[in-house]
Amino acid sequence: MNTVAPAPGDTHGPDVPDGERAAGPGGDTSGPRNGTGALPARRAVGLVARREINSRMRTRSFVLSTLGLLLGLGVYALVIVLAKDGPARVGVEREVAAMRPVLAAVAEKAGGDFEFVTVDGDRTDRMLRDGDLSAVLGGTDGRLTLSVEREADENLLGVVRATIAEERTTRELQRAGVDPVEFRERVASSTVRVHALEPSENSAAEQFALIISSTGLLYFFFVFYGITLAQGVVEEKSSRVVELLLSTIRPWQLLAGKLIGVAVAGLTQLLLLGGAAVALAQGTGALTLPSAAGGSLVTMGVWFLLGFFLFAALLAAAAARVSRQEDLQGVLQPVMLLITTPFVLGIALLSKDAHDPLIEWLSLVPPLSPILMPARMLLGTAPAWQIALSLVLAVAALVGMTRVAGRMYAGSVLRSGSRVPLTEALRVR
Numbered sequence: 001m002n003t004v005a006p007a008p009g010d011t012h013g014p015d016v017p018d019g020e021r022a023a024g025p026g027g028d029t030s031g032p033r034n035g036t037g038a039l040p041a042r043r044a045v046g047l048v049a050r051r052e053i054n055s056r057m058r059t060r061s062f063v064l065s066t067l068g069l070l071l072g073l074g075v076y077a078l079v080i081v082l083a084k085d086g087p088a089r090v091g092v093e094r095e096v097a098a099m100r101p102v103l104a105a106v107a108e109k110a111g112g113d114f115e116f117v118t119v120d121g122d123r124t125d126r127m128l129r130d131g132d133l134s135a136v137l138g139g140t141d142g143r144l145t146l147s148v149e150r151e152a153d154e155n156l157l158g159v160v161r162a163t164i165a166e167e168r169t170t171r172e173l174q175r176a177g178v179d180p181v182e183f184r185e186r187v188a189s190s191t192v193r194v195h196a197l198e199p200s201e202n203s204a205a206e207q208f209a210l211i212i213s214s215t216g217l218l219y220f221f222f223v224f225y226g227i228t229l230a231q232g233v234v235e236e237k238s239s240r241v242v243e244l245l246l247s248t249i250r251p252w253q254l255l256a257g258k259l260i261g262v263a264v265a266g267l268t269q270l271l272l273l274g275g276a277a278v279a280l281a282q283g284t285g286a287l288t289l290p291s292a293a294g295g296s297l298v299t300m301g302v303w304f305l306l307g308f309f310l311f312a313a314l315l316a317a318a319a320a321r322v323s324r325q326e327d328l329q330g331v332l333q334p335v336m337l338l339i340t341t342p343f344v345l346g347i348a349l350l351s352k353d354a355h356d357p358l359i360e361w362l363s364l365v366p367p368l369s370p371i372l373m374p375a376r377m378l379l380g381t382a383p384a385w386q387i388a389l390s391l392v393l394a395v396a397a398l399v400g401m402t403r404v405a406g407r408m409y410a411g412s413v414l415r416s417g418s419r420v421p422l423t424e425a426l427r428v429r
Contacts, residue, residue, distance in 0.1 A: 044249040048257020056265040091119035093138035107159045214375040215346040225266040226312045230319035251410035307370025317408035321420040342371035354381045364390045366397035
């Protein structure tokens with residue numbers, strides 16, 4: 001049976017004048033549950049926030065996890081740098097060495113990173129096994145053979161086939177009495193040029209990397225720090241520490257302080273990790289970032305705060321309904337669904353078509369916007385009016401949802417025993 005735990009004796013806070021008594025939502029100044037003097041609201045929230053910041057950011061686990069994430073990024077960047085070992089060397093036997101200029105020109109047009117060198121056919125097998133060459137092109141002009149150690153590169157095959165077609169076209173034009181150079185100039189002058197209204201600065205692979213990194217990073221921090229906050233709520237409730245705290249401050253002040261403190265810890269780690277990722281991406285050239293990468297990082301921080309306060313307030317309120325860690329997962333599942341849905345939609349829809357009208361409208365609606373809109377902003381597909389509208393809607397949703405979460409938290413946190421029913425947690429007191 002749910003019971004309201006009595007407040008312990010002689011735990012009231014310092015007496016303050018009536019004018020400084022903490023005011024709850026709606027201007028209520030009745031003080032804490034035990035009716036004693038209360039701390040000013042700003043001071044109460046600040047004390048709780050500082051307590052959360054100190055208890056989390058000064059721990060060994062926070063430092064080690066931050067260093068571990070940064071180390072992981074460094075290792076990933078090192079792998080990318082080492083993987084860029086220059087162009088693939090392709091041997092061309094002397095019998096077909098005349099094709100080297102055409103092979104190089106075709107490869108350059110196709111964007112292939114190959115270096116064509118003339119080799120003797122007697123040593124090609126050993127050079128392939130030793131890794132000195134990635135492939136060898138030989139045979140006769142009419143019948144070419146591409147030798148490889150295990151598997152042929154599809155891009156190289158495309159270059160070789162295009163070269164063969166180029167050579168045969170040249171011979172046929174000469175046989176017909178047409179100057180090949182003049183013919184190609186005419187063809188080039190009539191080539192259709194592409195005019196994009198909204199050109200993309202990134203390739204498809206880079207766009208996918210931006211989608212995964214932005215949505216995945218925000219999703220990870222929302223889940224990790226949200227669950228950390230929820231576990232802390234249950235721990236304080238089961239150890240009855242919350243009764244001591246609420247004898248001096250109000251429930252909404254305790255919840256607000258915890259949210260701010262955990263948000264500061266999460267934002268610090270997010271900006272450190274995001275800043276390192278931006279620096280590594282620019283340093284290694286592995287990813288083309290928006291021109292204002294610093295502004296994008298700040299914007300992501302803003303969206304993190306909006307999303308975290310929105311989701312974490314609900315997670316904390318849901319956690320206040322139970323008194324044991326074993327019961328926590330059941331009450332957190334609905335909120336976790338709100339966090340997981342935009343992450344899954346972001347990968348599925350943005351990867352398919354970043355300009356899809358469906359993803360544009362979904363990114364405006366909270367609670368989807370804190371994850372979807374930052375990804376669209378990084379891709380450069382979100383106009384200014386949509387960004388502004390999504391921010392306004394997110395703030396409005398945050399105000400409404402935190403009021404509901406605050407009511408749930410206040411109605412549940414001092415009730416011990418079995419899970420508090422949702423209707424009772426939301427009941428106005």
